[in-house]
Structures are given as C-alpha cells and as structure tokens.
Amino acid sequence: MSDADRLARVALSHLAEPGDVRVLRLVRQLGATTVYEGLCAHGGLDAVLDGMPDGVSDGAGGAGVDLAVRLGAVRPEQRLEQARRAGIRFVVPGDAEWPTGLDDLADQPALHQRGEVPVGLWVRGPLRLDEVRTAVAVVGARRATTYGGSVAGDLGQDLGSEGWTVVSGAAFGIDQAAHRGALAAGGPTVAVLACGVDRAYPVRHSELLDQIGDQGAVVSEAPPGATPTRVRFLGRNRLIAGLARGTVVVEAAVRSGSLNTAGWAERLSRVVMGVPGPVTSALSQGVHELIRTRAGLLVTSGAEVREAVGESGEHLLAVPRAPLGPRDHLPIRHQQVLDAVPVSRGATVETISRGAGIGTKEAGTALGALARAGLIEQSGAGWRLSDAAWRADRAEERA
Template identity: 45%
Template sequence: MPLTTRDERLARIALTRILEPGDDHTGRWLRDHGAPELLQRLTHDDAPLPGAGPKRLAGLRNRATTARPEADLRTAHATGARFIIPTDPEWPGQLRDLGDAQPIGLWVRGQPDLRIWALRSVALVGARACTEYGAHMAARLATGLAEHGWVVVSGGAYGIDGAAHRATLAAGGATTAILACGVDTPYPRGHTALLNRIAEQGLLLSELPPGDHPTAYRFIQRNRVIAALTRGTVVIEAAHRSGALTTARAAQRLGRHTMGVPGPATSSQSAGVHQLLRGEAGLVTDAAEVIELIGEMGQLAPQPQGPVIPRDLLTPHTDRVLAALPARDPATVHTIARDAATTPDDTIASLYELHSLGFVERHGDNWKLTRQTPRTDFSPNDNT
C-alpha cells in the first residue's frame, strides 16, 4: 500500500519524540530511509543504523515506546497548534539550508502562514540578564522594524528576547517566538502571558512535541532555527559565553547577515557583541541600518547628521566673513575683508545680511559679533 501524506506526517510526529533536534546523524537516517521506514526501524526492526552503537540504538528504541503521534496531534489541536513538514506549502524553504540538521517538522501555534512571515523576518537576540540600555535598544529596533513591516523573531526568553517581543506587539507588529520546549509549555513561566499573547497575535514555533521541556542542548539547537529562518540576526548585548552568540555564528555559517549593537567598551554584557563586530558582523544602531543590510537593494539608511543650525544656511562667502569677525573689539570693514579674503564692498553686503540675521552688531563704522553668536570655529581675530 503506498504511503500517504498522513503516514509521513504521523511518522515525523513520532520521530520528534524519539530524536533530538539538530542531530546530523539522525538527519542522514531520515534522508536515506524516509520518516516511515526510519520509524519502523526504531520501533520494530533489529536492523542496525549507521553511526548508532548498540547503547544509543537501545536508548532511541526505549524512547520510541513513548511515541503516540495521534495523541500528540490531538493535544496540539486542542491548543490551536498544527504540525507542518517539509512537503507542506507553509514550510519555509530557507530551512533546507540546514542540510541534515533541518527540523524533522515544526509545531506551529498561531494563525499566520509561517512561510510568508519568514520571507521578511529578522532575529533580535541577546542577553537574558540585560541592562536597561540593552532592553531600550531591543525595543527601539523592534519598534522600528515592526513599523517598516518586518517580522521580529526571537526566543521568548527574559531580557532582550522579551523586550523585542513586547515592543513589536506594542507597535502592532508581527513577532515569532521560537521555543526550546513544546508550544503548549510556556517557558520561562514568567512569560506565560507574553507567549500566549504572541500565539494570539503572531506565531510560536518549536521542533519539540507538546509537553516537552527545555534543556541546555535544546536551547543551542533552537538557535540554529532562528538563524536559518530569518534574513539576518542582530545581537543586542551578549557576554563572551552568551548563547546569543551561537545564533550569530549559525547565521554566519548559513551566509545570513550578522549584526551587532555596540555597547559601552567597559561592559561585560557587550563584550561578545564587540567581538562579533571585530569580525564580519555589521554595526547597527537603528532599524533603518538593519533594513539597509537585509532589505531590498536601494533601501538605504539616511545619512546621520547633526541638527541644522542657522549658520548652516549661510553661503560660503558670508560664512567666511562671519568667521573673520572678532568676538570682543569691533573691527573695520577693511580688516574683516582682509581676513575673509574678499573685497570691502562684498564684505559690507555680507555684514548687512549677517546683521539682519542677528549674527553681528555695528559700532559706528566698525563691526563685531553679537554675544548670542556661537563660535564654532577658530577666528584669527578672536582674542578670547
């Protein structure tokens, strides 16, 4: 009897109970044998599997006895979740860049289409124990990205993750949390309300079946999915041993854009980010700079500049005359003209223009700066 899509889906659901995420060995088994046959080998057959010693195989077969794919599917449906596999239209094609470490399938909780959202998404990650500065920058970037129609992806954790998710939701934007546990098992517990809100307005994703709990290994493997799913990863505060750096390194291996937000040079919480910036990561400080790197050609960030001051509006000739004026003792027109390298007639015309703008004042036939005129450069006649 030929296998159906349902057979494939149920087999992959069972395998999420048996195999750990991101394992290249088990990924090769899945590629070589297909999900139904691999499940059969792990549950009924005594056939060996390449790369699995007797102890490991016994451990996997012991896990296989707990697999109840139909029950997992019912549990997921009760929480509004679904299970998608690589042959589904909703599957994001960029996950194939992970090769044999591609997820077996994904549990998805939320209404939006994952494939569509992933096409225009960016990851914001960083320290759990972040500073106020880090939380502010995460919120600033998330808000800007949301306002420009980008999906903000993070891990649902305390610190930078939570700040990014909350700011995106507050801006009415789209956000996705990729978890290292079941989508029906809020972790951390303190983020239960936040994660439920994300499920209502955005998406929760996980490779792990309902009810599964996180481990250190699963957090690390989760990070590769964040990196693969998005157009780029921004790290906002990360110490040298921060887990957020594993997301950035995965993004670099996959050829995705990697960016970092600089912090104080003396901050240990930014030391890992600064290390990234010394390498191939791009330095970003706002959403426009992120979009310039990951967006379409021509989406350039505006050139940074200071505020426009009245002096900026002067012609170069008039500005030279202004620079030639002394701050204290009044000077003659001929002295000002000489120092400005111009003629007395042109100098008089510029002086009357400057007088109308409040830059200079007249003392008989002589001229000087008003007290309110800011000195922004060196004048040879400035005796102060």
Template identity: 50%
Template sequence: MDGEVLDRVFLTRVVEPGDELAGRWVREFGVSEVVRRVRGGRALPGVSARRWSGLRARAARAEPERDLAEARAAGVRFVTPGGSEWPGQLDDLADARPLGLWVRGRPDLRMWALRSVAVVGARACTEYGAHMAVTLAAGLAERGWVVVSGGAYGVDGSAHRGALGAGGATVAVLACGVDRPYPRGHTELIARIAEQGLVVGELPPGDHPTPSRFVLRNRVIAALTRGTVVVEAAYRSGSLVTARAADRLGRYTMGVPGPATSALSAGVHELLRGGAELVTDAAEVIELVGDMGELAPVRRGPVLPRDLLAPATRRVLAALPGRRAAAADEIARGAQTTPDDTIARLYELTALGFVERHGDGWKLTRQAVMSVRTGSQHG
C-alpha cells in the same frame, strides 16, 4: 494521515533537534526507512552501540498518533519540509534542518518568515537593553516586518512586547513543546503571542527545555529570518550563538552598541569588531535586510545660521579674528580674496548680525562668536 508526516512526528520524539547524523540518515535513506530501522531494524551507519540503544529506547515510547491528537486539541499543527507552509530558508541548515516544526497560531509561517528579523539578547538585560529592544521591535513592526525572538526573559521578551504593543507581528521560537510555555513567568506573554502571532518549536507536545536545546533552537531563529540583531550580550551570551549562526548562513548580522564600560555590551562590541553591522534603530536594520531603496534617513547635525551662507561669505566670516577687530585687507588675505569683495561680504554679514563695524575695522558679534563655537562642537 500522511505516512511521512507521522514518521517525522515519530522522529521528533527519538532524535534531538539539530542532530546532523540523523539528518544525514533522513537524506540518504528517507524518513520511512530511518523509522523502520530505529523501530527494530539493523543499526544505521555512524552510530555507536550505546547511542543506538538509547535511540531504540526512545522509539519504544514514541506515540506519534497521540502527539498529533494532543497537538490538535491545543490548536497546534505540524509543518513539514516541502509542505505549503514550510519556510524554504530553513533548508539552508542542510542536515541540521528541523524534521518539522510545531506551530501554534493562525498566520502562515512561510509567508511571515519571508519578511522577518530576529531581535535577541541578554536575559538579564539592563534598562537600556530593554528600551532598545522594545523600540527596535516596535519600529520594525510598524513598518510591516515580523519580529522573531526566543520568548525568554530580558531582550527577547522586550522585543515581543514591542512588536505586540505596536499592533504588529511576532514569532516566538521555543526550546520546548509549544503547548508548555517556558519560562513560566512568560505564560501570559506567550499566550498573547499565540493569539496575535505565532509560537514555533521543534519539540513535540509536553517536551521540556534543556541547556543544549536552547543553543540548538538558536539556529532556527537565525535561519528563519533575513538577519539577526543582538541588542545586549556578554561574551558568553547565547544570543551570540544566534548571530554566528546567521553569519554562517549568509544572513545579516547586526549589533546595537552600548556603553564601553558595560559587560552586557562587551559581546555585542566584539561582534561589531568582527564585522557585524552597527545599527541603532529600525530604519537602519531595514536598510540592510529590506528591498532596494529602503534606505535609512541621512543623519545630520542641526543646521546653523552660518551653514546657509554662500561658501565665499563663510570664508570671509572664518577669516575674522575671534576677539578683536581687523582691517578689511587683513581679512581679505585670510579669506584669499580681494579687499573689495571682502568689504561687500562684510556688509552682508553685518546685515545678518554676524559682524559689526568698529572704526576702520570689523569684528565678530557675540552671536557670531557663539555660532562659531557651537559649529566647532558639532563638527
């Protein structure tokens, strides 16, 4: 067994995820020296006596060989920085980089992370939020993108289900041991993710989640992916932590708008006001995070019959009064053209059903009046 791997497994029992002081120790002294000191050597710099005592107490109970054996029995592997399966983008976390990741599932984490998007949001989401999460995730999965989320209730679970339902790839990043699905109500879902995708976490087998671990887990979701989409979020939502972490890391930060009256969209709207990108479907997400040329389709309203007219003919049509007949010279002045040109275009409009002759005047047909009204509504 590689000594550094064993040392990193040991430290996952001793220090909390995202501990930047411990990360600095590893960077400055090396993993083996940190392990030696924690096991009984001189205290490392920057730590209080009380905290050092706590770390030593944890170290006394750590059994890395047992953790690895339990992981193997559960079909879990331990991936370390610099290894062939390590996603290099996690190195952007600097001293907050994970010591390693416990991975459950067959696919290669590094390869999957290269083309991945985080879809996160409120646990107590609305039907709208659940629908948007499912639709976005399914659309991303169908286009070959990996959907990453946190395995929680609400938006997270909907995103995972959307990707799975489309036969696509999804990764759940947990705030506990990957052999202990949390929340309990998602045991079946997380088992399905492990079968069809990947379940990932920083904590060793059997470890439990805490509020702080949920928050720290979010930095991994942000760093692992090319961008983060927040579907629904109140002002104090944990998913906004993920979005802000993504922004700090230089990843794309995106939000799905919702009703202005919804408290569960208030956090997303604040994110959008702060400069996040507004997205409404998978194509718009991919336009941001994808390769050059992966553009979303141009959004247009319906094509109306008058849109097919030549510009000069449209000007003549627009110059006709809405409720009365008008002489050709009056229409010509409104269209800024000659009476002869106007009369020729009026006959064209008559043949197309837009205009009808009334003695010496010309008047819009009922069809044309409705077309003008409809056009103004779409304009």
C-alpha cells in the same frame, strides 16, 4: 508529503534530540519513512545503515541505539491527534506552511553538534510560518540592563508597527522585551522554544506565551510535553536564525547563547547586527566583539535594521547631518574674511585683509556681501561680527 512520511516524522520528533545532526542528516538522505521503518524493524540505526551506499551514513552511525528503546512508547497517530485537540499543528518540509528558509540548514557544518533541517515543527498560534517573510530575530542577554531592555522593546515596537515579524526565544531580558514591543504595536511575533509549545518556559512568561499563541506563533522542534534542556537551547538557536532575514544582538557577554544564534545567522548568510552599549559594560562585550571583527553591522534603530535586511533599494535612510550654520553657505574666500573680523572692536578693511591673507579690494567686496547677509556690522571706522553671527558661532561650538 505522504501520511506515512508525516507520521514517521512525528515519531522521530519524539525519539531523537532536536538538532541531532546524525539523525537529521540520515532523514534528509534516506527519507523519514525509511529511517523510522528501519528503527522499527531492526531496533537501531546501525542496522538501517547496513548495505547503504558509501557516504550516505557519514556522521550517522550508532545514532539510533538509544532511540530504539523508546520505540514502543511512541504512537504517532495518537500523538498527532492529541496535538490537534490542543490546538497544535505539525508542519513538515513540503507543506504549504513550511518556512523554506530553514532548508538553508541542510549540509551546514554542525555547531556544538547541532544543526540540519528539522524533521518538522510543532506550532501553536494563528500566524502561518509561510507568511513570516519579513522577519528579524532580536536576541540578547537574559540579565539585560534597563538600557538593553528599552532598546529591545523599541526595536520590537518599531519593527512590529511596520508589519515586520519579530522572532525571539521568549526568555527573560532581551527576548521578552522584543516580543512585548512587537505585541504592543500589534505586529506579528514568533517565539521559538527549547521545550514543547504546550509548556511555559520560563514559567513566569506563561501569560506572554499565551498572548503570543493568541496573536502570533509559538514554535518548537521538540514535541509537546518536552522539557527544556541546555542542549535543546543550542538546537533551537539555529531555528531562530533560519526563520529570519537577519539577527540583531542586543547586549551579550563574551559567553552568551545569543552569540550562538548570531553564529548560525552568519553561516546561513543572514545579516548579523549588533546594538552597541557602554564600553564599560560586560553585557555588551560580546556585541562589541561582533562589531569590532566586522561580523556584525552596528545598528541603533528599527529603521537601520530594515535598511540592513530589506530588499535592495528599499528602506534607505538619509545620511544624518547637522543643521547648516550661516558660515556653511559662504564661499571659502568669504569664510576667510569672516574669520578675520573681530568680535567686539571694529577693524579696518586693511587689517581684515591682512588677517585673511587676501588683497584689500577682494576683502572689501567680501565684507560688503557679509554685511548684506547680516553676519557683520559697522563699528566706528571698521567692521565687527554681528550679534547674530556671534550667537551662531557659540551655539556651534557647544554642539
């Protein structure tokens, strides 16, 4: 990436709204330098588009009229140096650190008029974005329940302890629980913000963001100093989805920003997962709808998440099964005979054979085997269940 292109991207990062499809698509088609120089020379993107081949300008017309007004305030060299002094770096496509998963955003249909590959990312923290390979996004409700916060924290801690990167948005509720879980495990975590990486939003998460900035990475498409807006949250959701192999939604109402992130994950062919909650909880209705419509895979633990997003054949889990009881090892005919043996009073071989629906000789052979296994015992002239078999049956019924 040339210095001119990098500086042009710095300027466009300050001029354009994060995720503005019109501008970003034009940058990808024409190049950042061409777009920026056109702005400087003509005062608007409309003029830049004049004479361009058909199709190049699709969806981009008129995007720069309002941008040109702010041209005079941008000094890209100065902005880049100020960021460097603050410990913030600007990573652009083509850099060794660029997370190539974000390239999948190219040509994707817009969602809420946001999309496309960003012109660059502002990053604070020691974690390099090209090292974020086994990453999972954990997102969900800001007003999370105790249950949701606990689940998100456990997921973050489990994934972090295995060296997986936890990506989230540092918001209240599920986001912060997932970040804290990863940090507690000493694992890497990335916070993607809708404001500048030098700002704490929410303010009460200032300490958390500083900790992430010390151990992981704080990332934003918006330049340093930028304030958070509702639209910028929608734009940053595509970055959360694009940086991760899969997205887990833990608690989300039917109208939730985390479902926007899940939508982007699905568009990018990432794995979408959901943690179920109580069927009576409004905060889980959005998650349940993901699962019900098969848009999301049901997961309940970090191990299940790793199995879902890991490489083929890796992190496979054994199918959970209940412990085998004494009856489970028996041949079916012996089970028939055991079912016909009474609990308290002894019964004769003839009575048991009739109850089992088999011949007397076969019943006698089965009774001998059951006695040797300790499942029945003699009672007078007949047979009854042993105390051990009776207790095992009661335990299985309670389970």
